[in-house]
Amino acid sequence: MKLNHMKAFHELMLTGSVSESARNLHRSQPAISALIAGLEDDLGMKLFERRNGRLHPVPEAFYLHEECLELLGRIDTIKQNMRGIRALKSGKIEIVSMPGPSVFLLPNLISDFISSGKEIESTLISRSSDLVFQLLAAQQFDLGIADYIAGKASETSLVNADTYRFNCLVAMPHDDALADKEYITPEDLAGEPLATLHPKHEIYLNIERTFSEMGKRMHILHNTQYFIPLLTYAEKRIAYAIVDPIAVESYRLYKGEAATLVFKPFRPEVNYRVSILTPNHRPASLLTQSFTSLLTDEILRLGGIQIDPDL
Secondary structure: OOHHHHHHHHHHHHHOOHHHHHHHHOOOHHHHHHHHHHHHHHHOOOOEEEEOOEEEEOHHHHHHHHHHHHHHHHHHHHHHHHHHHHOOOEEEEEEEEOHHHHHOHHHHHHHHHHOOOOEEEEEEEEOOHHHHHHHHHOOOOOEEEEEOOOOOOOOOOOEEEEEEEEEOEEEEEOOOOOOOOOOEOHHHHOOOOEEEEOOOOHHHHHHHHHHHHOOOOOOEEEEEOOOOOHHHHHHOOOOEEEEOHHHHHHHHHHHHHHOOEEEEEEOOOOEEEEEEEEEOOOOOOHHHHHHHHHHHHHHHHOOOEEEOOOO
């Protein structure tokens, strides 16, 4: 039984007229008659009897029509769903991210991306950067965001990585003694209590090297796994927090007009790298491609510069 057979049969059941069915389906009368004959041959039974110049369905035709209605309805639903997917109005996207962006930045982007009137499902989970790489390599997610880890992406053909470099900023209360400066230097922070990521992280090592090269004493008192908690230390005035622009944007999204911190560039620049990851063997849907483009634009807007980290 072919789809054209079902359509012709359905129309004939509704109208009881070959000519009217032909008009509705934009086919010729002989074509409709041939489709009905083909369906009857395929089933090995007559579906209509001609009485007084009109076609009347046999009892078995009513059962067949119920089944055809269900199948045709399902086909229409599939068509509508595919049109929605093509128009980015429906579908599903699964994202795994290191903790920082998953708190405010990504939920905000997902909300803007979906907007009203769209039936898009999203999954967003938070994992360490190492686990983000592992899950993307296992092709379990559409998209991932992680700290850049030297050699991690190049050692496997399972993950694509686009890496971006940010220049870090120093967070402090708006009325702090340093708040009016254009930028902050190791000389400004020498001996002052500092808060940043843990000692094995790239950002800690970069800060340590910068202070050492400037001959200044680094006094880091507080370490966290990711940037956002550092902002509480700055708000409570127990430390200057050295953070990335993603954490700054997250703070602004969360605090809005209640924000009490200001952020000043650190000089010489202290770099921080982040990678946008996609699985190599899980083809990206149109939805994933569109959201990845939105995320990339946001990273660039926040000051990220795409780099080849191996150069």
